[in-house]
Amino acid sequence: MAFEYLPIMAQNSAPKPPRVLVKPSKFAWCAVTKPLFQSRVALLTSAALRVESQPPFVPREDLSYRRVPSDPAIGPIVIDHHSGIGAVPKQDPEIVFPRTALASLLSRGLLGSLSPRHFSFMGGVRKPEQVEKELAPALAYELTQAEVDLALLVPY
């Protein structure tokens, strides 16, 4: 049986009410039409991470995002998210943001190409309407501009 996170999140929220999980107001589904070896892939992470030279995220309600180069040689990566589980991923952000693994799979021919930039934002903000009306459309636009065929979202 999978580990249950919601009871712990509720306990951590106290005395505030438990965090409300929000579904998108409109459900969308787009069929996968391209094989992986022809697809351009991008990563999205809610870890509020960035290249060290980029401006820091400001916990906890920051609605900005960062364009993170997909070249793993460009770094180092810093995680700004306030979550208590950050001690381990801060030792090695690749375990939540696998830029190097993605580049490795590209070199093996599994993927067509990588988006030149991946994207990072702050997970767990308590402003779902602004996320849906501002942040999500901005990220979606970025992905279309980068001509991405498949977006991988890694929750933090």
Add this chain to the structure above:
Amino acid sequence: MIEALGIPTLVIGTAYDIMSKVVPPRAAFVDHPVGRTFGPPHDRERNVAVLAKALTEVAQFTQPGMIRDLGCDWSSDGSRSWEQELRAEMLREH
């Protein structure tokens, strides 16, 4: 939002209970502690293995809202002792 613009998405996550409530269009479940989705620190081989499993699963989604289990265990012996440590970590460091 992203799918509405014609870009398929895949969520790769460790929290089955959260994914089952949020219902992403496609979700791949990795049975690892949160914050270690692609393995322990500095284990590039495992990072690649988990990511490759997730990517090859993309074609298997036949309808919206499916969560597919990648069959990734955190411990090589199947032990779930990490759960107790993670629970303490999450409660201690909040």
